[in-house]
Amino acid sequence: MIKRKQHNRCVTIGIIYIATIISQAMTDDPRFAEPIPNVTVALGRDASLPCVVENLGTYKVAWIHIDRQMILTIHRHVISRVPRFSVSHDNAKTWLLHVSSVQKEDRGYYMCQVNTNPMISQVGYLQVVVPPNIIDTESTQSTVAVRENQNISLTCKADGFPTPKIMWRREDGQAISVEKRKKVNVYEGDQLNLTRISRTEMGAYLCIATNSIPPSVSKRIIVDVEFSPMIWVPNQLVGAPAGTDVTIDCHTEAYPRAISYWVYENVMLLPTKKYGTETMENSYRAHMKLTVRNLQVGDFGNYRCISKNSLGETEGSIRLYEIPMPSTPPRATEMKSNSNKENSGKRNHSRHFNQEDQTKVVMVSSSDRDTVKAGPAYDSGVEFYTPPTPPNSGCVSIVRWAAPQIAAVILHSVFSDTLFLTQN
Incomplete structure (x- = not known):
């Protein structure tokens, strides 16, 4: 009997203990089950911040944007007039603050608050990353011109978050001359200084902005180096026989692009059946060719190739002279009588x-x-x-x-x- 009484007493104590725990759980104040995570989102995307509360009871949850000092939601109601904010509840412990089409101004600290006495709260951070963007109004225009042997500075400004890094490359893959002392394939910095620029540095330069947030962006800046024409003549004396065709040529360099033509006895030569002209251009270089067909006595003499642009004019001279037509030496001929061979x-x-x-x-x-x-x-x-x-x-x-x-x-x-x- 004594043992049975002791057993019944233990059971009763256990029941009372369990009931006490349940009663205490039912009467505990609200508390946060887990912290609000920091969320990173790209500009224009959607983001959500969770707030997990236990024992909420009849208390209410509110969301506040601390940096803007703005109440966003209270319980299930949206207070903010910004339509991009909304709130949802999963009928358990989690209250989600939704931000659609995130903008730069949405970046900052967000507070989840429960209206207990005293008030309890916790804070999370919404990070908004922004891909790089080149600011055209603060950068060098797309095409610039400079005289040869002068200095020029190219500027490229970009914004974004994190702050973008600026790199310079040449579009043709050639190295960039830095202060005329060294050459680099890539130059870092928002300003590129070209000292005593030469015609070989003419071309397109690429300003590339990157901050690890895709996509990277670039701007193409064309640098034109201006100089007066120059001419090189490979052969100043050219000989050819009469009755044949001959081709003479000149090499020119000029920028802006030059007007090039041929002159014989102070007369400009135009393409005809007698004369054939051809000009092959590549960047600031040009290769001029003149073909004179069926050479006659009056075709021999001095020919001039002339090149001119807005900065100057120059010419080259080629003398065409006659050489004899090559011939084979005569051979000895032996003739015999067939009728008197003996x-x-x-x-x-x-x-x-x-x-x-x-x-x-x-x-x-x-x-x-x-x-x-x-x-x-x-x-x-x-x-x-x-x-x-x-x-x-x-x-x-x-x-x-x-x-x-x-x-x-x-x-x-x-x-x-x-x-x-x-x-x-």
Whole structure:
């Protein structure tokens, strides 16, 4: 009996203890179950701040924007006149403050408050990050011009959160000259100073702003370097034979872009069937070509390539002269009689004559060979040969061949005797 009484007493105490705990829980004041997290959101996106309250009872929850000192919501009602704010409750412990299309001014501390006595509250932070944006009104305009060997400063301003970093690059990938002492592929800073700028530094420069919040932005600034024209002539003397085509050329550099043309004997040459002109341009460089077709005597002389812009004028000179047409040297010709091959060794002789005694070679076709009469030996330029005689000439041909030789011997003897008598 005693043990049963003790057991009943323990049960009763336990029930009373549990009831006391439940009673105490029902009568506890409200408290926050967890802190409000710090929330980061990009500009224009939506954000939500949670406030978790236990034992709220009949108390009410309010949201306040501390930085703007503005009451946003009380319990389920929106007090603020900004339509982007709203509140929701999950019928448990969580009260959510919603901010749609977040703006820069929404950044700051938000307080979740419960109207107990004394009042309890906790604070969370809404961070609004802003992608970089280049401020055109505070930056260098998109195109600038500067004279060669002068100084120029390029400025690029950007806003955003966090504060953007500014980098400079050349669009063509070339290095940037910094104070003429070193070259860098990337330059950091909102101002780029180009000292004693040269024509090789002409081109597009990119100002790039980034702060780790996508997207990065850039601005393209074109730098034009102005200078008067310059001309280089690869070949100042050009020779070509008459009757051929010839091409002459000049290389020019100028900015602003120059007007380039060719002049011959103070007359501007325009594209015609006689003259062909071609100009290939690349940035501030140009390659001029002039083709003169079917060269004649009047086409040789001095040609000028002229280039001019608003800053000056210059010219180059090319002299075109005539050279002889290349030819092949003459070849020795050996001609034999087909009808008297067996006697060719006796009848073909080589003799040297004076220039005035030489006779042109007469070429006779095989169809006219029978009508040709025997004659004196002809000079081929290298050897002398005897034209073939008609068949059946027999001894007549021998006599005809020997008669001039005998006559020459007789005349030589007579003249020698006469000269001897005269001297005596």
